[in-house]
Amino acid sequence: MPKPNRSFDKSLWVFHVNTGSCNGCDIEILAALTPRYDVERFGIKLVGSPRHADALLVTGPVSRDMVDKLKRFYEQVPDPKEVIVVGSCGISGGVFHESYDLAGPVDRIIPVDVYVPGCPPRPEAIIDGVVKAWMKLERLRGENR
Amino acid sequence: MADEIIHFVEIIIGVFLVAVFGMIFGLLTKGIDRKLAAHMQWRVGPPVIQPFLDVKKLFCKENVVPRNAVAWLYNVAPIVCLTSVIAILLYIPMGSIPPILKGYGDVILILYLLTIPSLAMVAGGFASGSPFATVGAQREMVLMMSYEFPLATTIIALGWKISTLYPGEAAFSLTTFTKYPVWNIMGPFGIIGAIILLVVMILVTTGEITKVPFDIAEAETEIAEGVFVEYSGRNLGLFYLADAVKTVVMASLIVALFFPYNLSTYLGSSIHLPSIAWNAIDFLFYLLKLEIVIFFSMTFIRVSVARFKVDQVVKVYWGYLTLAALIALVLIALDILL
Numbered sequence A: 001m002p003k004p005n006r007s008f009d010k011s012l013w014v015f016h017v018n019t020g021s022c023n024g025c026d027i028e029i030l031a032a033l034t035p036r037y038d039v040e041r042f043g044i045k046l047v048g049s050p051r052h053a054d055a056l057l058v059t060g061p062v063s064r065d066m067v068d069k070l071k072r073f074y075e076q077v078p079d080p081k082e083v084i085v086v087g088s089c090g091i092s093g094g095v096f097h098e099s100y101d102l103a104g105p106v107d108r109i110i111p112v113d114v115y116v117p118g119c120p121p122r123p124e125a126i127i128d129g130v131v132k133a134w135m136k137l138e139r140l141r142g143e144n145r
Numbered sequence B: 001m002a003d004e005i006i007h008f009v010e011i012i013i014g015v016f017l018v019a020v021f022g023m024i025f026g027l028l029t030k031g032i033d034r035k036l037a038a039h040m041q042w043r044v045g046p047p048v049i050q051p052f053l054d055v056k057k058l059f060c061k062e063n064v065v066p067r068n069a070v071a072w073l074y075n076v077a078p079i080v081c082l083t084s085v086i087a088i089l090l091y092i093p094m095g096s097i098p099p100i101l102k103g104y105g106d107v108i109l110i111l112y113l114l115t116i117p118s119l120a121m122v123a124g125g126f127a128s129g130s131p132f133a134t135v136g137a138q139r140e141m142v143l144m145m146s147y148e149f150p151l152a153t154t155i156i157a158l159g160w161k162i163s164t165l166y167p168g169e170a171a172f173s174l175t176t177f178t179k180y181p182v183w184n185i186m187g188p189f190g191i192i193g194a195i196i197l198l199v200v201m202i203l204v205t206t207g208e209i210t211k212v213p214f215d216i217a218e219a220e221t222e223i224a225e226g227v228f229v230e231y232s233g234r235n236l237g238l239f240y241l242a243d244a245v246k247t248v249v250m251a252s253l254i255v256a257l258f259f260p261y262n263l264s265t266y267l268g269s270s271i272h273l274p275s276i277a278w279n280a281i282d283f284l285f286y287l288l289k290l291e292i293v294i295f296f297s298m299t300f301i302r303v304s305v306a307r308f309k310v311d312q313v314v315k316v317y318w319g320y321l322t323l324a325a326l327i328a329l330v331l332i333a334l335d336i337l338l
């Protein structure tokens, strides 16, 4: 895996995957981009293609139909990459717990680095989750040194 | 023989300097653009050096080549794109510093060279073998065909005026445009025509550097970044750089055609400085003019409006802007006849 350099901390491009969420978390992610929270000042940018992304922002409990798509999204992100799960339903199933159509939670399908709990979490919590992701990158730098 | 070698070495050093300048200043411009756009939306915005960090990050990421891509074309397209925009920059004067390849080409050549970056993007899009990229490449071609005509009309109108006034000069050479600034040689009709042409040129620039509202080829909400959908890592970084340099190129073209004024011509007689200092001042003045042009052709428009649909883009360029350019051409023709 290529070694992440320092600029990763200041320029993290995220790709947002919705795996069957209720749209609550998706709105909160958008709220983090609005002028009130303005995550662009940390260099965080929402991109339109997983190939450009450094981090996957996964919301939703992963319905059966989304399993192979989620795997493919994960594989399409170039290394070094990380996965941030936003919302309780991606962590444990949340309100969709014991649903007949549930293949998740997310960490049953792809490796997850950061969990952001809440239904939905506040934008501050999502920003905090991204900061935790930076800590993982710092660890990777330490390991690879 | 020795002269030729010295000339050759000069050109090589010049090319190197211009390339470094284009990339650094292009990235800086992108940063300033993002900062200004953020302030216009009441945000704080990223630091001005953000594009440098982005490129640095992209260059250390994994470079994925999709299995069904045409690998050599896919990898060569970003390089062609970047080198061709740098090549255009060699033909454009910067302040009072003449272009590196002075005398080897004129505006007509620049017109042709300007299509190469777009063609490289189209080739890269088709080569990446993704349906999104194919749609993006087709849209890029549509866009390219749309803005070409108003752009050509603008340059021809200006060149025509100069060639009738000064038959002895090379009508389409950028040095001639610099020597006789548009606003000094035009009559009343011509001034109106030139203002229309300036507006046309600014809108063509927005399309040329594919920014909102003309970014149909990279529409990330519709076709997932279009031509760039499969690009990652180093290749994406090269495209990012090429886009930055292209912004500088287009703005420089506007500055060279419409605002070729230098401070040294006006203040040189009253303030005495060595010529190298004047060169530096003119160069800084040129950078200032670039930033102003870029603000109006990119940041301001980008923040104010939303993206056009494909057919609307064609209508704007082929309909309104072509019409405006032709009216300006008629006005300038009147100006020549009267």
Ligand code: SF4
Pocket: A021, A022, A023, A024, A025, A026, A059, A060, A061, A086, A087, A088, A089, A090, A094, A095, A118, A119, A120, A121
């Ligand atoms: S965590 Fe709650 S708000 Fe978020 S997507 Fe799941 S159900 Fe909706």
